Structures are given as C-alpha cells and as structure tokens.
Amino acid sequence: MAATPVSSKYLLESAQEHIPMCIKHNLNIDMTCEDCDEFICSQCAKTDHKDHEWKTIPTAGSLGRRELKKTLSKVKEKDIAEIDEKIKKASKQKEGNRKCCDSEVSKLQKHYDAIVSKLDEIKKNLETKLVENLERKNAEVSKKKLDLENKRDIIKDLVEFLEDKHGTMSDYSLIDNLRDLTNLVSNTDSDIEREDHSVRYRGGDISEGSLDSIMGQTFDLDDFRVTETDSFQYEDECVHVLEAIDEDTRLVREYKSKCFERMNIRNKKKEKFNICGKDVCVTDKEGGLLVTLVDDDDDDDDDDDDDTKTFHPDSKSRRVLRHVTLTGDVIREYEYQEDSQTRLFTLPYKVRQNGNTDICVVNRTSQSTGELVILSSSGFLKSVYHGNPTDVVCNAHFNIIVTDCSNSQILLLSPDGEFMEYLLTENEVKHPYSMSLYKFTLWVGDYQGLIKVFQFNYT
Numbered sequence: 240m241a242a243t244p245v246s247s248k249y250l251l252e253s254a255q256e257h258i259p260m261c262i263k264h265n266l267n268i269d270m271t272c273e274d275c276d277e278f279i280c281s282q283c284a285k286t287d288h289k290d291h292e293w294k295t296i297p298t299a300g301s302l303g304r305r306e307l308k309k310t311l312s313k314v315k316e317k318d319i320a321e322i323d324e325k326i327k328k329a330s331k332q333k334e335g336n337r338k339c340c341d342s343e344v345s346k347l348q349k350h351y352d353a354i355v356s357k358l359d360e361i362k363k364n365l366e367t368k369l370v371e372n373l374e375r376k377n378a379e380v381s382k383k384k385l386d387l388e389n390k391r392d393i394i395k396d397l398v399e400f401l402e403d404k405h406g407t408m409s410d411y412s413l414i415d416n417l418r419d420l421t422n423l424v425s426n427t428d429s430d431i432e433r434e435d436h437s438v439r440y441r442g443g444d445i446s447e448g449s450l451d452s453i454m455g456q457t458f459d460l461d462d463f464r465v466t467e468t469d470s471f472q473y474e475d476e477c478v479h480v481l482e483a484i485d486e487d488t489r490l491v492r493e494y495k496s497k498c499f500e501r502m503n504i505r506n507k508k509k510e511k512f513n514i515c516g517k518d519v520c521v522t523d524k525e526g527g528l529l530v531t532l533v534d535d536d537d538d539d540d541d542d543d544d545d546d547t548k549t550f551h552p553d554s555k556s557r558r559v560l561r562h563v564t565l566t567g568d569v570i571r572e573y574e575y576q577e578d579s580q581t582r583l584f585t586l587p588y589k590v591r592q593n594g595n596t597d598i599c600v601v602n603r604t605s606q607s608t609g610e611l612v613i614l615s616s617s618g619f620l621k622s623v624y625h626g627n628p629t630d631v632v633c634n635a636h637f638n639i640i641v642t643d644c645s646n647s648q649i650l651l652l653s654p655d656g657e658f659m660e661y662l663l664t665e666n667e668v669k670h671p672y673s674m675s676l677y678k679f680t681l682w683v684g685d686y687q688g689l690i691k692v693f694q695f696n697y698t
C-alpha cells in the first residue's frame with residue numbers, strides 16, 4: 240500500500256464544475272471501480288474493468304453519504320486510536336533506547352573504573368619497589384654517615400693527642416699511635432658509593448591494540464540479523480542432531496540410535512562412527528570431539544516413561560561430558576563442580592565449544608525445562624542461562640545462540656550467557672529444535688523435520 244500523503248489537496252469541487260474525460264476513450268468519467276479505487280468511463284467498465292465491481296458515481300456517492308457517519312466514526316475511534324498508540328509506543332521506545340544506552344555506558348564506565356583501579360594497583364606496586372630501595376639504601380647511608388662521624392672524631396682526638404703529647408711520649412708509643420692513625424685513615428669500610436639508589440623504572444609499550452582489547456568494543460546487534468535463504472523438508476520427525484565437521488560432512492544421530500554416523504552431504508554416504516553419546520561437537524582449539532553421555536545402567540536412556548530416573552540420577556548413574564580424540568581416546572571428563580560432589584548436569588543434551596574455548600552445554604532438567612551451562616575449558620562453572628534451550632551454537636564474536644523450542648524463538652546471548660536479543664521469532668521459525676552454524680550459515684531443524692537455512696548479514 241502506498242503511503243498516504245499527509246498534506247495533499249482535498250477535493251472540494253461540485254460535480255458541475257469539472258467533469259473529467261477518459262483519455263483512452265474520450266468519454267465522461269462517470270463511474271468508479273471499487274476493485275481498483277479508480278474513476279473510469281463506461282467503456283473502461285466494459286473492457287479493462289470488465290469483471291470488476293464498479294458503480295456509477297451518483298450511486299457510489301449516495302452509498303458513501305449513507306455510510307459516511309459510520310466510516311468517519313470508525314476512523315476517529317479505531318484508526319486514529321491505533322496511530323495514537325503507535326505514537327505513544329514511539330515515545331516509550333525513545334525512552335527505552337535511552338535507558339539501554341545509559342546502561343551500556345554505565346557498563347563501560349564500570350569496566351573503565353576496574354581497569355583504572357587495576358592500573359592503580361600496578362602503579363602502587365612499582366612505586367613501592369622504588370621507595371623500598373630508597374629506604375634500604377638511605378638507611379645504609381645513614382649508618383655509614385654515623386660511622387664516618389665517629390671515625391672523624393676518633394681521628395681528630397688522636398691527632399690532637401699526638402700534637403699535644405708527642406714530646407713526652409716514648410718512641411715506642413709514638414710509632415704505635417702513628418700506626419693506629421694510618422690504619423684509621425686508610426680504613427675504607429665506610430665507603431658510601433655502593434649505596435646509590437639502584438632501582439630504575441622503564442615504561443612498557445603503550446600499544447593501542449592491546450589497550451583496545453582491554454577496553455573492549457562496541458558491536459551493533461543489527462549486524463547479527465539473519466536472512467532466510469533456503470528451506471527443505473528433511474524427514475517427518477524431529478531433527479535431533481545437526482553438526483557440521485566441514486563444508487561437506489555432518490555428524491548425525493538418528494533418534495533411536497546410540498552412536499553417531501558421519502555423513503557426506505554431497506554423496507549422502509553414511510559411515511559408521513565408533514563414538515556414542517547423546518550429542519557431539521567438534522572442538523575448536525585442541526581438536527577432537529566433545530560428547531555428552533548419559534548412563535543409567537539400564538540401557539534405556541531415551542525411555543520417556545522413566546522420567547524419575549532420567550532427571551533424578553542415582554549415585555551409579557553418570558552424566559558426563561567427555562572430550563575424546565577422533566579415534567575415541569578420552570582426553571578428559573567433566574562431571575562434577577569444583578567441590579567434586581555437585582553434578583554439573585542433570586541430562587547433558589547438547590554441547591558446543593565457543594571460540595573463546597568456553598564449553599556450552601544444554602542441560603535438560605525435566606521433560607519440559609532446561610538451562611544452558613557455561614564452563615571454562617578447565618571445567619570451572621562460569622554461568623548458567625535459565626531459558627529453556629534445546630540446542631546451542633556460537634558465532635564468530637563468541638556470542639551464544641540458543642533455541643527456545645516451546646516459544647518458537649532463537650535468542651542471541653552474550654559470551655557470559657546474558658540475553659541480548661531475539662534473533663528469530665515465531666514468524667520465521669516454528670519450534671526450532673536443532674541448529675548448526677558453519678561460518679555465516681545457520682541451519683535450523685524444527686520439530687516437524689523442516690530444515691531452514693539462514694545467512695548472517697555480517698561477513
């Protein structure tokens with residue numbers, strides 16, 4: 240629909256003043272086409288607008304007059320009210336934008352203050368080193384100064400003594416006293432040269448790059464928007480695991496199967512893979528795979544009837560995230576928090592390693608609830624996002640993307656798991672269940688087996 244001109248001319252002429260002619264047929268324009276919202280002539284009505292609903296202008300006019308009150312009151316009560324609502328929203332939006340900006344600025348200020356206080360601490364430590372040296376050296380110098388003063392007084396006394404008494408003392412005593420004097424004068428124990436201030440300060444490089452990386456950066460959420468580029472029906476059931484190894488290879492697991500298969504996307508060839516688990520992801524930095532494992536002894540971990548055991552693991556049950564080589568050798572396991580007692584996971588379901596080496600695990604806590612557990616690669620529990628995710632991927636900026644299957648949303652989180660914005664909503668995805676992000680392409684598999692392909696706008 241074309242935008243309504245806000246201040247255009249309004250027609251106020253009477254019918255007699257001006258009867259326009261049809262340029263095409265050279266006839267009086269005396270009809271109106273309801274379908275095209277156009278004035279036409281009788282010939283137009285028979286040709287171009289043949290199957291349209293048209294009326295003579297007087298008929299349409301009297302109809303318009305009869306409905307006028309209703310029409311205008313609808314505009315007054317409904318349409319204008321709706322516009323008012325939008326105007327109110329716009330004011331609110333401005334206010335919201337300002338609040339958001341203020342909160343980001345205060346985050347920046349807080350970070351800056353933290354840096355400054357850290358710098359202050361470093362400066363104080365350096366200063367302490369300098370001052371300590373000064374104190375140590377000057378204490379030594381004071382001591383030596385005192386020694387020298389004593390020495391000077393002793394020498395003075397001795398000189399005075401020799402001047403006064405040299406005539407009356409024996410040769411033996413004179414020689415002995417002169418020997419003492421020589422010794423006193425030549426003794427260099429109290430040299431002060433070694434006590435110069437010896438600690439120096441040299442400033443490091445002020446490289447803008449490293450300062451920038453400490454200060455952080457701004458980013459525009461608009462740049463994280465995605466556009467749908469493709470979609471296809473993959474199967475009738477829920478797409479469970481989608482994991483890209485490279486451009487052509489995906490690791491897949493069928494719903495009932497315990498082990499993964501390696502599938503080449505070009506020739507659709509499936510290969511047996513000797514690693515089993517709930518989910519698998521390729522680690523970014525160290526190589527190898529991260530695999531989530533659920534072991535309840537009874538070989539029945541997908542049994543929905545046994546919820547109690549699934550979500551309340553007993554002491555024999557294992558809820559493990561395992562880092563393995565491509566041949567299946569275990570590199571390390573993540574199972575408990577730092578106290579070695581509290582489990583990290585109830586049902587570790589999906590796993591993904593972020594580019595900053597953090598490990599993100601979708602942890603199902605009941606049939607309908609879940610959370611995202613964020614671990615450092617050393618296994619330290621960093622934070623928990625309490626949404627209800629079913630899958631997780633991470634983008635090049637270390638942001639975390641999670642599905643919210645029940646609310647038909649895909650959310651963008653900060654690297655620490657803080658909500659930033661909705662990436663996709665109901666209009667674009669219905670019950671998204673699994674995701675795969677390779678470079679700038681996001682694949683979303685939904686509950687009904689539909690796969691949609693989205694492209695990130697930034698490149």
Ligand SMILES: [Zn+2]
Pocket residue numbers: 261262263264265266279280281282283284
């Ligand atoms: Zn015409």
Ligand SMILES: [Zn+2]
Pocket residue numbers: 272273274275276287288291292
């Ligand atoms: Zn028409």
